[in-house]
Amino acid sequence: MNNKPKKAGMTLIVKTITRLTVGLILLFGIYIVLHGHITPGGGFAGGVIIALSFIHLMLAFGKDLALKKLSEAQASFFESLGAIMFLTIAILGFVGGYFFLNFFLDKGEPFKLFSAGIIPLCNVAICFKVGAGLFAIFAALVFLKIGSGEER
Amino acid sequence: MIIYFMCLILFCVGLYAILVKRNLIKIIIGIIITEYAVNLFFILVAYRSKGRAPILIPDQIVKNMVDPLPQALVLTAIVIGLAVTALMVAIAVRVYEKYGTFDITKIKRQKG
Amino acid sequence: MFELYILLLLMIMGAIVAVEIKDLLSSVIAVGAVGLVLSVVFLVLKAPDLAITQLVVELLCLIILIQATIKRGVPRIIGRQSFLTIFMTLTFIGLFLAFAYSSLRDLPQFGHPIMRVANYYLEQGLNKTGATNLVASVILDFRAYDTLGEATVLFTAVIGVLAVLRRIGRKKPGRAVRKDE
Numbered sequence: 001m002n003n004k005p006k007k008a009g010m011t012l013i014v015k016t017i018t019r020l021t022v023g024l025i026l027l028f029g030i031y032i033v034l035h036g037h038i039t040p041g042g043g044f045a046g047g048v049i050i051a052l053s054f055i056h057l058m059l060a061f062g063k064d065l066a067l068k069k070l071s072e073a074q075a076s077f078f079e080s081l082g083a084i085m086f087l088t089i090a091i092l093g094f095v096g097g098y099f100f101l102n103f104f105l106d107k108g109e110p111f112k113l114f115s116a117g118i119i120p121l122c123n124v125a126i127c128f129k130v131g132a133g134l135f136a137i138f139a140a141l142v143f144l145k146i147g148s149g150e151e152r
Numbered sequence: 153m154i155i156y157f158m159c160l161i162l163f164c165v166g167l168y169a170i171l172v173k174r175n176l177i178k179i180i181i182g183i184i185i186t187e188y189a190v191n192l193f194f195i196l197v198a199y200r201s202k203g204r205a206p207i208l209i210p211d212q213i214v215k216n217m218v219d220p221l222p223q224a225l226v227l228t229a230i231v232i233g234l235a236v237t238a239l240m241v242a243i244a245v246r247v248y249e250k251y252g253t254f255d256i257t258k259i260k261r262q263k264g
Numbered sequence: 265m266f267e268l269y270i271l272l273l274l275m276i277m278g279a280i281v282a283v284e285i286k287d288l289l290s291s292v293i294a295v296g297a298v299g300l301v302l303s304v305v306f307l308v309l310k311a312p313d314l315a316i317t318q319l320v321v322e323l324l325c326l327i328i329l330i331q332a333t334i335k336r337g338v339p340r341i342i343g344r345q346s347f348l349t350i351f352m353t354l355t356f357i358g359l360f361l362a363f364a365y366s367s368l369r370d371l372p373q374f375g376h377p378i379m380r381v382a383n384y385y386l387e388q389g390l391n392k393t394g395a396t397n398l399v400a401s402v403i404l405d406f407r408a409y410d411t412l413g414e415a416t417v418l419f420t421a422v423i424g425v426l427a428v429l430r431r432i433g434r435k436k437p438g439r440a441v442r443k444d445e
Contacts, residue, residue: 032316037395040207040312042403044231048320055327079422086415090408110396111210119395122404122411129415130231133422134324137238140429141245141331155265156368157361158272162279164357169283171353172345177288177333181295184325185279188302195309201265201375205310206386208396217398218310221382224403226314228414234321235421241332242425 009062018060025053029131036123038111043123047130054135063142072139075132082128089118089125159196163189176244176254180237187233191226198222271305288333296326313399 009015033046058066114120166189169182198219206220244254251259275298282294299322306315372378385402395401403411 037397037400040205040397040399041316042227042313042397042400044227045313045317045320048231048234048317048324052320052324055324059327079419083415083419086412090412110208110390110394115394117394117405119393119400119404122408123400126411126415130418133418134234134238137242137422137425138328138331140426141238141242141328143429153368153374155268155272155374156371157365158269158276160361160364160368162272162276164361165276165279165283167360168353168357172350173283174345175288177329178283178291180329181282181291184295185282185298188275188298192302192305195306195311195314196374197371198377199309199375200377200379203310205312206398207312208390208398217386219377219379219382220385220399220402223311223314223399224407225410227317227399227403228411230314230317230321232414232417232421234325235418237325238328239421239424239428241328242428245332246428 009065010060014060018056022053022056025056026050029053029127033123033127034113034120037115037119038113043126044130046123047127048134050127050131051134051138054131055138058138058142063139067139070135072136075136075139078128078132079136082125082130082132085125086122086129089121155196156193159189159193162192174255174257176247176256179256180240180244183240184233184237187229191229191233194222194226194229268305268308271301271308275301275305289330292326292329292333295329296322299325313397 029046029049029052031046032041032049033043036042036046054066054070057069163186166182166185166187169185170179173179173182198221200216200218203216203218204214206217206223208214247259248254253259278294278298278301282291282298285291285294299318303315303318303322306312306318385406386398389398389401389406390396393401393405395405
């Protein structure tokens with residue numbers, strides 16, 4: 001009885017389709033975040049979609065390859081970066097006179113991508129925070145599942 | 153009026169699952185259903201008949217829109233609900249690893 | 265609004281199936297169905313932001329729940345709670361619904377909200393913020409303090425999950441022990 005090393009991940013069909021679509025899902029998430037002030041969506045939905053693209057990679061190829069793309073230290077760095085960016089934009093308003101005041105970016109014309117003051121920056125900060133946080137939660141759950149599976 | 157009542161019946165189904173069931177995963181499912189019912193109730197209060205979505209469109213002046221304030225509140229509530237669900241599932245996984253079962257009556261009997 | 269009643273009836277039936285069925289995997293899938301129908305209901309109630317967010321959050325919730333219940337909890341839990349518990353719960357729910365019926369009559373009629381604060385946001389939103397998505401202007405400019413609180417809650421939940429699931433000092437592979445045991 002020979003011991004073949006267990007192949008991580010799912011079958012070949014799932015891996016091929018994942019290679020084709022995971023980049024598109026990431027791009028779609030970035031589109032929804034950046035156009036948050038023109039079309040429906042915003043930072044929360046876009047952040048969850050970006051986290052879903054990384055989770056798709058982890059489910060199809062196994063956790064080793066997905067953690068090479070975005071390791072746990074990097075995920076923790078991005079989440080803290082998002083939180084600090086949001087707080088900085090909030091406190092910078094104190095220079096102008098009030099919390100969250102917008103004094104350094106003008107409003108622009110409506111329906112353009114670079115308009116609406118600080119709203120796109122806040123959307124990007126929230127996207128970092130939500131996406132990296134949810135990916136860290138899922139990575140921790142998958143690690144524990146494999147750890148307790150060896151016990152039986 | 154009837155539609156508010158149906159939303160409250162959904163809330164009561166979730167409440168029944170939290171109070172009566174013995175399986176830990178069923179209790180988590182009850183909390184999820186309760187959250188859905190509360191979010192739905194907020195958006196039902198904010199609806200205006202023959203209204204439009206609160207997004208402006210070029211070259212069109214829209215007169216009546218639905219209420220955007222409860223939509224902003226529920227948007228954050230949905231994501232917070234996801235975070236709370238993840239935390240509950242993590243605790244349930246830990247409980248299973250320590251006691252070997254999801255039954256809450258057996259968990260209360262073993263002390264440490 | 266005929267379709268709204270049918271969709272709500274579908275949600276109630278899906279919730280009853282999710283609560284009562286014995287197999288864990290089937291009840292998790294039924295909760296997923298309830299969430300998807302809720303996303304369609306949000307779209308019918310003219311809230312596209314919420315429909316997108318509810319759809320993707322529901323998917324993530326399903327994935328996390330299935331990861332927890334698969335290969336676990338296979339022995340069925342037999343027996344039920346005592347009769348007194350079920351009776352008291354049903355009495356409480358009946359009282360709750362009776363009081364709710366008499367207080368729901370004070371709400372404005374379905375379809376005519378009061379909108380005292382929101383009229384100001386709708387009229388002045390484009391002038392003051394320059395954003396055409398009015399829900400985003402409410403959530404990130406008029407009420408940005410609430411979003412800061414929500415970001416803090418998310419951060420705390422992530423830290424909580426990572427603290428609960430941490431493996432400290434494994435003595436043998438597959439068993440997590442604390443350092444002082």
